[in-house]
Amino acid sequence: MAERTVATRAQEKGSSSHEETRSQERYITPPVDIYETTNGLVVTADLPGVAKAGLDVRVENNLLTIRGKAAHAAPGGPVYREYGLVNFFRQFELNDKVDQSKISAELKNGVLTLNLPKAEEAKPRKIEVKA
Amino acid sequence: MAEWNSFADVEALRREIGRAFEDFGFDQGQPHRVAFLPGREPRRYPLVNLLEDKDNIYIEALTPGVDPQSINLNALQNRLTLAGEKSGIPGDIKPEAFHRNERASGKFVRTIDLPVEIDETAIEAEYKNGLLVVTLPKAEKAKPKQISVKIA
Numbered sequence: 001m002a003e004r005t006v007a008t009r010a011q012e013k014g015s016s017s018h019e020e021t022r023s024q025e026r027y028i029t030p031p032v033d034i035y036e037t038t039n040g041l042v043v044t045a046d047l048p049g050v051a052k053a054g055l056d057v058r059v060e061n062n063l064l065t066i067r068g069k070a071a072h073a074a075p076g077g078p079v080y081r082e083y084g085l086v087n088f089f090r091q092f093e094l095n096d097k098v099d100q101s102k103i104s105a106e107l108k109n110g111v112l113t114l115n116l117p118k119a120e121e122a123k124p125r126k127i128e129v130k131a
Numbered sequence: 132m133a134e135w136n137s138f139a140d141v142e143a144l145r146r147e148i149g150r151a152f153e154d155f156g157f158d159q160g161q162p163h164r165v166a167f168l169p170g171r172e173p174r175r176y177p178l179v180n181l182l183e184d185k186d187n188i189y190i191e192a193l194t195p196g197v198d199p200q201s202i203n204l205n206a207l208q209n210r211l212t213l214a215g216e217k218s219g220i221p222g223d224i225k226p227e228a229f230h231r232n233e234r235a236s237g238k239f240v241r242t243i244d245l246p247v248e249i250d251e252t253a254i255e256a257e258y259k260n261g262l263l264v265v266t267l268p269k270a271e272k273a274k275p276k277q278i279s280v281k282i283a
Contacts, residue, residue, distance in 0.1 A: 031233035035224050044220075046234055048195040048261035073257075074189040074264045076182035079246065083178045083193060110195030110261015 027089035030066070038124075040117035041098065048110040049073065049085045055112065057105050064092045064103075066112065097122035176239045177213065177263070181246075186274065188245055188267040195261030196234070202258065204265060206251045211265065214240040247273040 032045045047055065049070035056067040070085040094100065099119040106113045177197075182189040192213060194202070202215040219236025220229070248270040255266045 033220055033232050033234050034230035035220060035232075036228045036230065037224070041230070044196075044234065046195040046261070048193045051260050072180075072191065073259055073262045074180070074182050074191040076184040076187065076189050078180065079183050079188075080179075080181040082175070082180060109197065109199070109258070 026086045028086055029090050030068070030088045032090065040115060043092070043112075043114040043116065045088075045090070045112045045114075046110065047088050047107070047112050050088065050107070050110065050112075052107055055107055057112070057114065059094065059100050059103060062094045062096075062100075064094050064114075064116075066090045066114075068112075175241060177241060179213075179241075179243060181243075183246075186269060188247065188249060188269060190243065190263075190265040190267065192263040192265070193261070194258070194263045196236070197258075197261075197263075199258040202256070202263065204254070204256055206249065206254055206267070208251075209245040209248050210242055211245060211267065212240065212242045213263070213265075214238070249273075 030045045030047050032043055034041060034043050036042075043064075045066055047066075047068045047070070049072065050068035051071065054069035054071065056065070058065050066088065068088040070087065072085055094116070097119055098116045102117045104115045177192040177194045179193075180191045182191065190211065190213075194215065194217070197215050197217045202213070205212040205214075216238045217236045219234065220232070245267065249267040250270050253268045257264050257266075
């Protein structure tokens, strides 16, 4: 699974129908784990502060895009800050071995879990040897 | 012959990466933008923001993937200790099955010194969307008092 970085996004989006800039918004690249199971790939991403409504996961042209809008939960005025919550953005290129129609997503405790099942033809097959 | 210093090399690499991020506009303005990639090296975890209003101090901690049941909060005078455990990749996944492993996991503990005295009996904590918000009411004697001026 190849990663698309934010930096290359401008060129990738060349075919977009409307004008897009990202100067107004800043993005954090969320840390992810990607691992393979017998059924497919599992992608987990840390997205603290992102509610279900603020999360946008889509697959277009073999490109998986994770986009999240984070919101602070605490009231009051800042005294001491160690982090700023802005938006999350990360893209991955999928290959044909992923069945893109069966991708499922779950958001729990600020962690997004994506299940990307392998396409039938990509699953390992045991070949019976005839005597 | 100069001694090879692996730490200096790592530090140089870190600066290089830091610069690369700055070039893309990551590190301007707000502090520690990407710094909550947790626990890969010894550093403060979880990262916290401290907020206040007239009656309360609020601590907002970045704790994605932490089971709320595992969070343990302790307050003593003006110190708050946060402890918990962040779950990682399930144990039955073999290392060779990883494509990426950027999210650290494990147990953590952090003690925060608060700027004012708090009322330890009325602390509340809420966990939502990977953020832990602890509301600590200020002690009665630490609250600002309005003094009215009498006209003689």
